[in-house]
């Protein structure tokens with residue numbers, strides 16, 4: 001009495017392994033990509049300002065791209081799209097959500 005049988009001890013190794021797998025497979029589909037159309041950028045300073053504005057929106061995990069030539073921005077994460085637009089507008093540019101969906 002008092003000593004756990006070997007089988008029972010092994011069981012505790014299995015549980016954290018399954019738990020870790022479960023968590024990582026659940027969190028990845030939550031990462032989505034949102035593309036914005038951004039108007040009014042004319043130089044690299046604008047790109048930087050938009051990048052910084054987007055990166056500060058809650059839920060944004062990464063600003064993937066802000067393109068001056070194509071007038072667009074892409075962010076990763078699960079932010080409120082309206083908050084992204086508001087952040088860009090606050091920085092002094094026009095924005096609208098082009099596309100929101102799960103990243104490949």
Ligand SMILES: [Cu+2]
Pocket residue numbers: 041042043044045046047
């Ligand atoms: Cu500029």
